[in-house]
Amino acid sequence: MxxxxxxxxxxxxxxxxxxxxxxxxxxxxxxxxxxxxxxxxxxxxxxxxxxxxxxxxxxxxxxxxxxxxxxxxxxxxxxxxxxxxxRGERGMLRVGYTGRASQQLLPRLVLSFRQRYPDVQLDIQGPHPTGWLRSALQDGRLDVALCFLPLHDAQIETRSFVCSEFVLALPAGHPLAGQAQVPLSALAGERFVGYPSNQGFHLRDCMDDACRAAGFTPHVVHESETSQVLICHIAAGTGVSVIPAELQQLEHLGGVVFKSLGENAPRLEHGMAWLGSNRNPALHNLLGLDLTKNPPTGTQ
Incomplete structure (x- = not known):
């Protein structure tokens, strides 16, 4: 038959x-x-x-x-x-994200994608350090990651959405806090606070690189995965730090001053990354969306 x-x-x-x-x-x-x-x-x-x-x-x-x-x-x-x-109109899209890099991009991605492809299941995983997300892309556990860039992997393609600079954060009572400019090299003997090392935190790698470029390795006395906790420790005088400029919005906590690192300040990119060989049709549809604009509210 x-x-x-x-x-x-x-x-x-x-x-x-x-x-x-x-x-x-x-x-x-x-x-x-x-x-x-x-x-x-x-x-x-x-x-x-x-x-x-x-x-x-x-x-x-x-x-x-x-x-x-x-x-x-x-x-x-x-x-x-x-x-x-x-056609990428059904199935699953696995999205990983790192907290600070995805604060604005993740909600925009979810809303835009669900409005356009409501039958595709979004498996959202995170927050995770950028290093973890890179590994998850490489071994196929994720289709796309919202993270800090670059990822330094020829097999991974990226798209940058936001670019900002790092700044120096000092306790308000620090002897150098009143100076108009503070070169990072002047803090070679200081105690630092930072994100965890050797755990894939891109922000920690950037701080260490900036200090090495200034001629020293930072003496980190406290580590935290949370930016708010680091700001509190800086305010309390535990140490100084090199952090993303957008954290200045947390200055309402008080007790912290921020100094520019000048023209050579390391830059921080937020964006989207995916494995170039990934053939998930839903990923192809996501890459076709314009995530630079806020999607209209409500359903279509």
């Missing part, structure tokens, strides 16, 4: 005529009649009562029709479902 037998049977049952059914299937009548005979022979039952002008389903044929209609409907739904997956 083949699909052509079932479609032929359904057409004859609906049209109650071999002639009209053959026309509907864009085929000649004799081959269609042959299909029905083959089907009846295989089933061992008579499906139609044949009259001069019309054909009627037998009781066995009516029972078979119910099953065929349900079967073909399921097949049609399965075909459409797989086509939607191929």
């Amino acid at each position: 083949e699909l052509r037998h079932l479609k032929g049977f359904l057409a004859v049952a609906q049209e109650q005529s071999f002639t009209r059914a053959a026309k509907k299937l864009h085929m000649a009548q004799p081959p269609l009649s042959q299909r029905i005979r083959e089907l009846e022979d295989e089933l061992g039952v008579k499906l139609f009562e044949r009259c001069t002008r019309r054909v009627h389903l037998t009781q066995a044929g009516e029972t078979f029709l119910e099953g065929v209609q349900s079967l073909l409907l399921q097949l049609e739904q399965a075909v459409e479902a797989c086509r939607k997956v191929e």
